[in-house]
Amino acid sequence: AANGTSAPGQTITVNIGVQQSIGPLWLAREKGWYEQAFAKVGAKVNWIEFQSGPPYFQAIASNRLDFGQVGNAPVIVGQAAGVDFKEIGITGTGRYGDAIIVPKGSHVQTLQELKGKKIAVAKGSAAYSLLYTALDKAGLKPSDVQIVPLQPNEAQPAFESGAVDAWAIWDPFITLETQQHGARVLANAKSLGVLVPGFTIVRTQFAKQHPDLVVLFLQVYQQALNWQKQHLDEAVEEYYKARKIDKSVIRTVILNSESVSAPVTPDVVASQQSTADFLYRLGELNRRIDVSAVVDNSFINKVNQSSGT
């Protein structure tokens, strides 16, 4: 058993949610690093795959999931829905990971020129909040453009066939479209000077019962992150084996994602709060939330201390 709360001889199963994305967590899964590390403390690992952010929170609410990594918008929605989880670190600040892109040959050069245009976006995604922030910064009201709610696989044909004029989307689509079809990035978090962080989350009850496992989780993640940085070519090769998409695309995506494992900084909290408020104003959230309520940096701090020593 990992700690005093569970009886000896009883093995704990840790449920980790993962997406088929390009990132260290996926690498760690492929390499079996979590299994190795958790076996040492007598815990088993159960990987659960998700196709998008919201189901993570359904699974947490059903006590079926313990860990996961999701984007900035899903955590806000999850918190507003009253799901009991904690953000225990960020996985990146998303300077390039989300963007508003326009197709090759588009005359749109500035955000202002989006006025009256059709923009595809998956509602409730990180790109969604980025889009609204961008519009806001450009002095446009949401009603000045036509928002077309589309999931990526529907948005792609709409974008490529010219049915929409712009697309607020994440990687690998940004890289795919820019590298292979000559699309252009109109704005991203960096150009807008905002944050679109990703988070590592844990089910609160689990964190209370097994705090040491939470630390261990972050430690393994850090290792994976380090490995990816040091063996970039090998990592690209791994992803390529699984995904079969252009290696240069993969490389760009890895570099764009700027993966980290870091505490949730006040900057991040502030950016999250403004996104939450903004979603509330849009009527998409039915209550106002305090995003700092789900932040818990104690675990990541412990990891950093131990690796620091």
Next chain:
Amino acid sequence: MNPSNQDAVYPAVGMSRNAASDRAVTRLSHPRFQRAFAGRGGKLLQGASLPLVVLALWQVASSLGWAPETLLPSPVNIVRALADLVSTGELVHDIEISLLRALFGFLLGGTLGFAFGMAAGLSKHFEGFTDPTIQMVRTIPHLAITPLFILWFGLGEWSKVLLIALGAFFPLYVNTFTGIRNVDAKLFEVARILEFNRLHLVTRLMLPAALPNILLGLRLSLGVSWLGLVVAELMGSSAGVGYLIENASQFSQTSVVFVGLLIFAAVGKLSDSLVRWLERRLLRWRDSYGG
């Protein structure tokens, strides 16, 4: 043989050939139920009893905190969300739009399904050429071909209506086809003797004979059309019940999702009842087992 057992298997002592003996069925069997479930209102009550029980249990479970509100909101909260949506007029608009889409899709797909089913039923050659392809297309998931629909038909109403039509096509196709192939060969011989022309062959023999199956296909097709909205309205809509659900679930507004489900269930049941009513009217000539 145990007579009380027999009573259950043969609820009607007389066959229900007409209204009078239909009444007799109720009168003669299960006298216990007679008072509670007699007549039209009684039938309604009978049908509603199961949902009401479930609803009550659900509310109790919610009140006791057994069901997490995020995933399964209490009936009271769902009603509250319903009232909210109705008061803004949003819901009525959503339903209107969705009904129109489903209707057009159903009309298009259903009509084609019926026509192809007829043609394939009537001609072995038509069947040989088209049926294998149709059966292949039948099990292609809608969710996976929406990109193609967007590519070909854009983001407007057309692609939604066509996607719904695609779904509505198959049940009517298969049922019409089977209905035709169930037509009694003896009656077909009569039609040949009387030299029915194409039109009469269809309208006076095949259609009425296949009607029970066609109406069944109609029921299934209507259901599928209605369900098709969920996927169709993923394609860039900003109104409709499917959109309502999709949007609410992106933002974890579970009680709104349930309002959407409620509407799906209600409209589904209504359209089904409509076809059943039609069935009773159109198949009066039948002499078949009444249950």
Next chain:
Amino acid sequence: MNPSNQDAVYPAVGMSRNAASDRAVTRLSHPRFQRAFAGRGGKLLQGASLPLVVLALWQVASSLGWAPETLLPSPVNIVRALADLVSTGELVHDIEISLLRALFGFLLGGTLGFAFGMAAGLSKHFEGFTDPTIQMVRTIPHLAITPLFILWFGLGEWSKVLLIALGAFFPLYVNTFTGIRNVDAKLFEVARILEFNRLHLVTRLMLPAALPNILLGLRLSLGVSWLGLVVAELMGSSAGVGYLIENASQFSQTSVVFVGLLIFAAVGKLSDSLVRWLERRLLRWRDSYGG
């Protein structure tokens, strides 16, 4: 009446009551087709002709660059992707897992649908209590209730199988029910005279009489089970054909998506052909229109 017209409406000069006259149908009508589409292989060729034409046009369109490769990959590329997936053994594994899920879901839902359809068909009271609820549940979209399935049954195989079962339930339910209610009242009278017990009433009257409809329900249920994978495998799976499609579309691997669609179509068609074969065997006693 124009005799050549008549020929088209009445493709068979003799009714196809047995093998001999079946052969006659082919012999006597449309002699042009005789050579090309005679026999078993011919039927295959006939059915494949439409898909082959589409495929050829598609390849031409792709080669000429009319279809964007990211959205509609050329057949050649799809085959290449297929070969890749097969060579790693991944695809076989995916198909295996999906087949098992669909099969279990179908068995569970289909059996229940059949049983409920039987019960509701046989008893007006059972119908009165359960049918309205079932008809309501029928049009509740799966996509929207997956969270509840996760809550109740977790993310394992159970919730997937149950979701598929839910879909498989309805076509068999509705078809069995309708089949029973189509049973000739005259034959039911005979069963009453001969004092059929419950078992025999079902096995020797209702079941065989409703068989054409039940088999139709089987076909539809199998199709729905198979299609249900797409939604079911959204719930935390890491293998399966539905997963394959979903996952590939996340990375815009369109040719892999099409491999998935291909498999959906192929398995769907296969299972359908199986039931049709069963149909031919089990319904040999019928004397009905042969097309």
Next chain:
Amino acid sequence: MSAVTVELEHKSFHSEHGEVQVLRPIQLQIHPGEFVTIIGPSGCGKSTLLKILAGLDTEYRGSVWIDGQKVVRPGVQQGFVFQEHRLFPWMTVEQNIAANLSLRDPQIRAKVDQLTELVRLKGFERAYPKRLSGGMSQRVAIARALLRDPKVLLLDEPFGALDPFTRAHLQTALLEVWMRKKITMILVTHDVDEAVVLANRIVIMTPKPAAIQAVIPVDLPYPRQRVDGAFQEIRNQILRALSDQGVWTAAE
């Protein structure tokens, strides 16, 4: 050996076009083991009456008793040969005869074989109804009813589709079964000769709404000879009664 008592007051059918009376009051006392034939104009209500006696139709005023017990539902005690043969199309000839009984039971098997022989369908045991001629189907239906040794056997024009010789053969066979098993027989026929050949009493029905017009006893010994003078006398009596009904264009 069962007595049948019929005390019918009224029977009508309801349709969209209103109520149609089919039977007027009918009193009839059939003795245990009696052979009664019913004869009457087409559409007068003979089949309806038989269904009431069988317990298949309970939508009427009045009562029917068999051995003092009120008939409320059908059953094997009241065997029935329907006017249309009503075979189960998915069963072969022998399966149709056995129906809900098991052909693997050697006793049933033997009886079924015997009956197939009796109705001259040897060689067709495994044939489905769609391969049978009209008369052959009718014979299967007769065998099916005979297998069950009912107390009362109701026969609705059982020999209508048979040629004279097969018909005569089956009439003889039926009489033999009747005498051996003492089944009470009620048989509807349109053949006056047949009525006289078989019956202890002949019931003549009026046109719709049907009532009993006359009951003619036949006190001739079996087997009966059609050329016999007494036979001819009864025959003519029946024809006279039928032609009295007024609605008939005397064509003979």
Next chain:
Amino acid sequence: MSAVTVELEHKSFHSEHGEVQVLRPIQLQIHPGEFVTIIGPSGCGKSTLLKILAGLDTEYRGSVWIDGQKVVRPGVQQGFVFQEHRLFPWMTVEQNIAANLSLRDPQIRAKVDQLTELVRLKGFERAYPKRLSGGMSQRVAIARALLRDPKVLLLDEPFGALDPFTRAHLQTALLEVWMRKKITMILVTHDVDEAVVLANRIVIMTPKPAAIQAVIPVDLPYPRQRVDGAFQEIRNQILRALSDQGVWTAAE
């Protein structure tokens, strides 16, 4: 007024259990406007023969000509009254009679009304088949065939389910139509009297596989009297021919 020439060599049915021969070579020359009745044992192949004549069954060796034209498909020229009535259950009586013809056409309307009267179904025009008795259904089928003025009318036991008087009435009516319209009639019956009352020639079939055993000409003037000596002579001749067939247990 159409001549029918039958030159059948062989007819058999195929089933799982192999081939069953039903018809042996049959040569028959029917004169224009002749009335032929066919009589033969149950299951011998009479209905099969009629279906071949109608063009419904083309799976045989040999040929059938009507007025020198080979019969290859069915049609209104060869009217058919089936052994079972085969009404369309979704059509009312008058719709069944009209079938594919329009009741709104005043000429059709008048003819349909006339025929409903003829078959004594006035008052049942709007009834569905499930509300008809056996005999009533059969009469609808007869009316349906008569409406179309075929050149050749094939009747498969058309009066089997009718009481003697309705039967006699319809026999008279059929003879009248025959004389007026000069339709060539081919009628299958099990009633020897009926065969003699109606026919110019009577064809007697052997048991299966059927061939023509005898053709008996009837040279009596219409309407024929059953009590007539010549009538009785022919009647007995037929019965003798039938009982010669050996398979029969002489029961009369």
